Amino acid sequence: MKILVTGAKGFIGKNLVAELKNRGIKIIYEFNRENDMTVLGQYTKECDFVFHLAGINRPQSDNEFFSGNVDFTSQLLQLLKEHKNKAPILFASSIQAENGTSYGRSKLEAEKLIFNYAKENCVNAYVYRLPNVFGKWSKPNYNSVVATFCYNIARGLDIQINNPEADLTLCYIDDVLEEFICALNGNPSKISSYSIVPKIYTIKLSQLAETIQSFKETRENLNIPNMENKLVKKLYSTYLSYLPEDNFSYDLKxxxxxxxxxxxxxxxxxxxxxxxxxxxxxxxxxxxxxxxxxxxxxxxxxxxxxxxxxxxxxxxxxxxxxxxxxxxxxxxxxxxxxxxxxxxxxxxxxxxxxxxxxxxxxxxxxxxx
Structure with missing residues (x-):
């Protein structure tokens, strides 16, 4: 099987490519924004499945949302259509798709393009409105508040909490990958026309900060976090991935x-x-x-x-x-x-x-x- 991954160097893309290799996928076409579109033309001709993860999160201007999220999606679908390639396509959208922001509107427009393309060309499409995804390799101050908190707390830096009572909806990168592999095998989890990641967590912003801060304190009090709590277990694994490389070790009394x-x-x-x-x-x-x-x-x-x-x-x-x-x-x-x-x-x-x-x-x- 030949797999195309757009946004392969992004947070989710890097994790997905690594997992596809773990599962024995030999041919993975990794497309990133620095690649020429002629490369994408060749990839869309040969691929058997498309993971469309590329997108713009934090541009300098709102226009980049639509060029990166809508225009690129349109180009991708047009190339697949030109090659008469009916490979299934998975699109990583966002729970912000209907919040009215420029980012949300661009994701919603891209969703419509995917659904229309799938209907007109009899292609399987899996659209995931992902919540805040966290895990290793996420960029602090870019992808996730979890990444930012982990990075700063591990280094003794201040964190900013504007609304402590705000509820966050989180999902862990490994759970996302597990669901993406199900979609690859033709067995996605779905609610209506949308595909979903079944394992979702909700936590208040203040609780998230306190939990991650407690991880740093374990080096002093020696207490192991509660690994029976699945969210805590996943947050702790994530926190450790943000330790400074000169601070993996610590002394005991x-x-x-x-x-x-x-x-x-x-x-x-x-x-x-x-x-x-x-x-x-x-x-x-x-x-x-x-x-x-x-x-x-x-x-x-x-x-x-x-x-x-x-x-x-x-x-x-x-x-x-x-x-x-x-x-x-x-x-x-x-x-x-x-x-x-x-x-x-x-x-x-x-x-x-x-x-x-x-x-x-x-x-x-x-x-x-």
């Missing part, structure tokens, strides 16, 4: 002494926390028990001995662990336990606890194994 170190890594609201424990050779750590707190130990480097004793028993249970064989050891409640470095190198253990550490209620009681 290491609690060090002669025995080694203990470092909290990740925390969650309801799934506990993960920490990294380093013990020097010959060092024993632990010798305590819990009422309710339970843990999992995973030694990833070195050799260790995890020892248990039930409080009302003198029997000692031992588990020998090593980074050579990754093995999780559960730490049940009611057992005092310790971990001993019996090797010659540092013992590194990943420790998960079912609750975040609360210094007011540590649920930790000293008792030698």
């Amino acid at each position: 290491m609690n060090c002494d002669h025995r080694g170190s203990f470092t909290e890594f990740l925390k969650t609201n309801n799934q506990g926390q993960v920490s990294i424990n380093v013990s020097k050779p010959g060092i024993t750590k632990g010798n305590h028990w819990h009422h309710t707190k339970n843990e999992k130990f995973l030694v990833v480097s070195g050799e260790g001995l995890i020892r248990f004793r039930k409080l009302d028993s003198e029997d000692i249970i031992e588990y020998r662990v090593s980074g050579e064989k990754l093995q999780v050891v559960d730490i049940p409640v009611g057992y005092t336990h310790s971990i001993v470095n019996v090797g010659e190198n540092d013992l590194v253990t990943v420790m998960w606890a079912n609750e975040n550490f609360d210094p007011e209620k540590p649920d930790t009681y000293f008792q030698e194994v």
